[in-house]
Amino acid sequence: MLDINKAIESLDWKKEPQGLYEPIAYTLSSGGKRLRPTLALTAAECVLNGGLLSGDVPENVLPAAMALEVFHNFTLLHDDVMDRAEVRRGRPTVHAKWDDNTAILSGDQMLIEAYKLIAKVPSDKVQKTLELFNEMATGVCEGQQYDIDFEKRSQVTIGDYMMMIEKKTSLLLAYAMRIGGYIAGATAQQQQALYQYGLHIGLAFQIQDDILDVYGDPKTFGKAIGGDICSNKKTLLLLTALENADAESMAELQRWMTEDRQGAKEKIEAVTAIYDRLHVRQKCEAVMEEHTALALAQLDLLPQNEATERLRDLAERLAVRRS
């Protein structure tokens, strides 16, 4: 397997003007799971040589895989400005460490850097890859806009929410799979299966995130429990509660969502109790498991090899993760 971390580290940011490139180096060096490029490389490995021979993924898949990671980090950088988030992966965010203008301009340059990596895709595949990448990038921006819109809107359905997280979170995983597969020579059907796998693990991943925010173990979750409840975030849990609430639970939920004065701990406990009463956790876990199953089902349409096995493991681990 190609070493994606090494490849990311090999990018040279010791360039002038430093004010533009230092924040990019800072953002890309903060680690993270490198999930998107890993998916792209694994998708490529899965379909390589018709899936019959297990072999090394060719170097020529690497630029697109890196482009996906650079793009992902660009979105985090700009989202953190918009959300006024001060900390990311245990370190100050770029706008907190530098300033808003630095975060805007270095973020813009990161997006351009992603396209520089796309320009390195093999010549006969660069146009189609660029089109796919643009579709993905558009969807992610639309998802971010819907996320902002939904914060301000009183009526958001579960359907709205699923559409939003599909765009904001899942599309990037879906296109990572598809682009990796496409460059390695996947058939149209294989590309479709890879795409659907990425889409469904993305949805499962986000739903598990929502569940862990309320029901996670504080020791392993890494963030404070109940953050979404405190901020009235319209997660799948809250929307499921609102769609299933009897009159009494509804009144109680509404009261907790409008009253700011109440202590956070009291609010978290009270809302969690309402969730428990309405079996919100079980309902959300059922949706998550459905998407995990849909992701796993896609793998049956692909060549069966070591890479497919890793994709199967990943989908199964996502569903039982604790952090």
Place this chain on the structure above:
Amino acid sequence: MLDINKAIESLDWKKEPQGLYEPIAYTLSSGGKRLRPTLALTAAECVLNGGLLSGDVPENVLPAAMALEVFHNFTLLHDDVMDRAEVRRGRPTVHAKWDDNTAILSGDQMLIEAYKLIAKVPSDKVQKTLELFNEMATGVCEGQQYDIDFEKRSQVTIGDYMMMIEKKTSLLLAYAMRIGGYIAGATAQQQQALYQYGLHIGLAFQIQDDILDVYGDPKTFGKAIGGDICSNKKTLLLLTALENADAESMAELQRWMTEDRQGAKEKIEAVTAIYDRLHVRQKCEAVMEEHTALALAQLDLLPQNEATERLRDLAERLAVRRS
């Protein structure tokens, strides 16, 4: 000649989520000279069919020409956030009319939209065009960063300044010429001449802008005279004055630059008087004319036809413009 305004207007922004696309429609409908796409189309026309036959520019140059205009408007949108500019082309800027987050996210999407247009370049030329476009975009971001850096730095040389405006303003014109020519089949030498023409008219244009800010006719200039002086902006005029000042003029200039309390009118008149004494206007006009001459000289290396004539007119008009 293809109608660039019609082409820009034909882009469809009536899409969901409106919060993302409306600011893009608003920005692109605010007019402007459409200089960059016009340059790209004119460059294409100049070299088309080896420059021997005057003919209609093929439709396939249009997407790249539009990408340059969309990119230019993206930079204005994000620059206006960074500069806290409230008005652009007589209308509220996007962050003033909506908010900062809208300007950031819609700007990001505009950059992606530019790349969507690049993906429509003919297949055999899309990779090279993407590379050229990325080089241009990188240079423009670097130029913006230098502009920000120079605001905070006490020592900026004329050389620093020329490098900055070359990146921030001229590169986009240079690459517009080169990309338009490249897609229409220009030779390497022709591409180089087109590029250099764009670069030098860009420099001449920016220098003329600096001059007009002080010596323009308030009736035709469109902006208030002396804005750069009021804000101590390090223009070619100020840097030329600082590099040519005797001890007395230097002390006077420094005093006006540090004292905030003095009335704007008094400051503009006093600094203009120093400029007059040091022949700053003549010196800057000489630099501008030098770049106009360099731009015109490039045209001799190109096929001579109606398009070349329009490029000659443009360079000559730039040098004597009043607004």
